Amino acid sequence: MTASVTIGEFSRLTHLSVKTLHHYHEIGLLAPARIDPSSGYRRYETAQVPVAQLIRRLRDLQMPLAQVRAVVEAPDVQTRDQTLRLHLDQMERELAQTRDVVASLRSMLTLPVGELTVEYRFMPAFRAYAVTDRVDRDSIDDWCSETFGLLGEIAGRYGINATAGATYGDEFFTDDVGEVVGFLPVAPDQPALERVSLVDLPASYFAITRHDGPYADFDRTYGALGSHVAEYCEVAPGPIRELYLTGPGDGAAASDFRTEICWPIQRLPTPKG
Amino acid sequence: MTASVTIGEFSRLTHLSVKTLHHYHEIGLLAPARIDPSSGYRRYETAQVPVAQLIRRLRDLQMPLAQVRAVVEAPDVQTRDQTLRLHLDQMERELAQTRDVVASLRSMLTLPVGELTVEYRFMPAFRAYAVTDRVDRDSIDDWCSETFGLLGEIAGRYGINATAGATYGDEFFTDDVGEVVGFLPVAPDQPALERVSLVDLPASYFAITRHDGPYADFDRTYGALGSHVAEYCEVAPGPIRELYLTGPGDGAAASDFRTEICWPIQRLPTPKG
DNA sequence: CTTGACTCTCCGGTAGGCGGAGGGTGGAGG
């Protein structure tokens, strides 16, 4: 039913390099069926080929070895397939995202840098329903769709007609993980709810510009606005705000999204610097 | 027009971490505009933001820093955009490929392992038009479409009615790069041509199985056939052959591809081992 | 003058291996 082969033969059967097999043995992911006690030679069984191939495929998909291990060591087929399916879904989302970045980079090649229109605005303090979390940058899309799904639902139920927004702490950008607050402005006498908290956002001056288009292009607008602020304003501490004038919740296409990006500043800049 | 900022501010403008900026400085990819001689503090210019953002985007697409450097240091915009467009095309091909692997992995989850039908056959020596190259595994798809495009064209022009194939040296699988020979069998008196060489393929016994479906699933059939050979046959040296019974050149869908995989063996196996 | 936020350099570690040195094995041919 099954034959014993040397590491070189096994390498040919699985298309994994000898070095890789050594590595997988060392970390205990794929140990040879037995080891010759005198020579130390590894002997693999042909029955191990399918496992090795599964590992190879998962690695081809950039799955980290830790996750690969979770898959191949899954106690039963159901668990294994479930884990796998999750990763595949994940992969497909990332693929779509990469496609977006590629597309936006392409458009960046053909389209010139647009003019930047910056508006200075004082935003008074206001109360809002809010969802606060420490969010990882990789999962911000999921988090947003969940959060603004919830806030949108609440807005509909209570007849709140306000523009939702979010604040992003500095660490979110610099450390790729930080505090994010999704908010929906409400009247000061709005009652508390279970699923969202009630917060007061502080007043501040802001340098504001509108970003038109998909979120994949945000970095350019951020950079342009940030450069502008660095040149003409005094930066104030506190998180950056985004106001989602038109977003996915409005059933618009990504190219029709409208977002205001609000950079906190100390005061209105003096005309001419 | 431009303002000088500290590394921390620059980090916020570009969403690159301070550590990353240090790194880019060290390798000379993105040096600060100037360095304070007394304190050693880096000072960046806001004019550097777009470059930094380009780098960030390219890194998001997994582009190695060496290539990123080639792009940002391109002498003119034409060169740069050309390099970039090439990489983006490349990316999109890889994306498509990844999608295929994901799809095949999904089907692997649902479909059982098929029966393996192995046939033993003696293949006499024959002459063929051939294209021989040292091919990298990453570029095998491109190489094949080019090679078999050429061979197909020649077959059409000279009225050759034979099944094209290829041989793959061991190193192609074990080292991810090796000699590949695309061939088109011809009569022994076939005249030489300019664009392809004329080679004689040696006779050998083979263990042969037919792989039905897209090439992304090859590894399973390879593993199954290889395991079979390891159990029942004596492996012979020499490259593995593939015969493309039905392939992309025949206008078929990937699921209708038919390929014979031929594993060289010493002799016909003795019935019952 | 202190405090706290920033910044500097240097060292070490991470994943997932690759490449090579130095030395032991195994089977085939002579």
Next chain:
DNA sequence: CCTCCACCCTCCGCCTACCGGAGAGTCAAG
């Protein structure tokens, strides 16, 4: 039986693209 060569072993360092932290210097506000 010997020798040869291909194969195998372990160990060490290197690779990319950074991250984390230590220890020390710097800057601006209070």
